[in-house]
Amino acid sequence: MLFCSLAVGCGRTPIDVFSADMRSEDAFDPWVDGCSKVDYLFIVDNSSSMGNNQHKLALSVTDFIHGVAGVLESVESVHVGVMTTDAYEHNAPGCEHLGALVTQTGGHNSSEQTCGPFTQGRRFMTEQDDLESGLECAIRVGTTGSTSERPLGAIRGALEPRIDDVAVCNEGFFRSDAMLVVVILTDEDGVSDTLTYDTIVRAKGGNPESVVVLSIAHTEDDTCSRTGHATQADTLIRFTRQFEHGLTESICATSFEGPFERATEVIQAACGE
Numbered sequence: 001m002l003f004c005s006l007a008v009g010c011g012r013t014p015i016d017v018f019s020a021d022m023r024s025e026d027a028f029d030p031w032v033d034g035c036s037k038v039d040y041l042f043i044v045d046n047s048s049s050m051g052n053n054q055h056k057l058a059l060s061v062t063d064f065i066h067g068v069a070g071v072l073e074s075v076e077s078v079h080v081g082v083m084t085t086d087a088y089e090h091n092a093p094g095c096e097h098l099g100a101l102v103t104q105t106g107g108h109n110s111s112e113q114t115c116g117p118f119t120q121g122r123r124f125m126t127e128q129d130d131l132e133s134g135l136e137c138a139i140r141v142g143t144t145g146s147t148s149e150r151p152l153g154a155i156r157g158a159l160e161p162r163i164d165d166v167a168v169c170n171e172g173f174f175r176s177d178a179m180l181v182v183v184i185l186t187d188e189d190g191v192s193d194t195l196t197y198d199t200i201v202r203a204k205g206g207n208p209e210s211v212v213v214l215s216i217a218h219t220e221d222d223t224c225s226r227t228g229h230a231t232q233a234d235t236l237i238r239f240t241r242q243f244e245h246g247l248t249e250s251i252c253a254t255s256f257e258g259p260f261e262r263a264t265e266v267i268q269a270a271c272g273e
Helices: 049-073 133-139 152-157 164-169 197-202 234-241 257-270
Strands: 037-044 077-084 179-185 209-219 245-251
Touching: 037 049, 037 152, 049 077, 049 133, 049 179, 049 257, 077 133, 077 152, 077 209, 152 197, 152 234, 179 257, 209 234, 209 257, 234 245, 245 257
Parallel strands: 037 077, 037 179, 179 209, 209 245
Antiparallel strands: none
């Protein structure tokens, strides 16, 4: 697995990857500016068949973030948040709505922990947090959720909150001048939401180049059998392919090491590095 510490580039001398020098919240061109800030949003299916897949994600996700930091010389700051594919009743009071960041888990196969608030007092992690323990807690959202998954609805709900509580729960997470990396993990297709692409691009100042989407789901390249409600994620695949920096990977992988290594290469290309 590609792994670098947050303060050392892979194969480079030690560098200060996350400096305190922050730029203004203006829309940016990653090919010109590089990616000094990266917002990672993990949307995790919490339906009954997802226990093993959540486990695989938890084992690989911290190495993924560290690996990206190692290959992008310009990274100064990261935001890392987790959402579920439905309204999450186990979340902190007031944040049980679809599209709210997870800081508390519960139910079968979950970490059953209070994961935040995190170091900066927000509902998302930053470079100041212990990402390994924070993500281990937040990603294990359990398997008591709805079988009508809405990963695209979660994204749109977060970016266009119709409920004041969602805006409060996610306050400060999305930055207009950050590369947005969306990772979706689900073993079903999910409910279609044709407005999600436009919502994301609008939130990024009309610049789809500043978005990377990795969807890990059932694809035409599956090597495993599908059980229960599992289906090929045709809707999700179409959504992902709308982005130039979109990547679909099979959920059948024995680990997500390979998908994350390929996603790291996509992010590096998107940042012009």
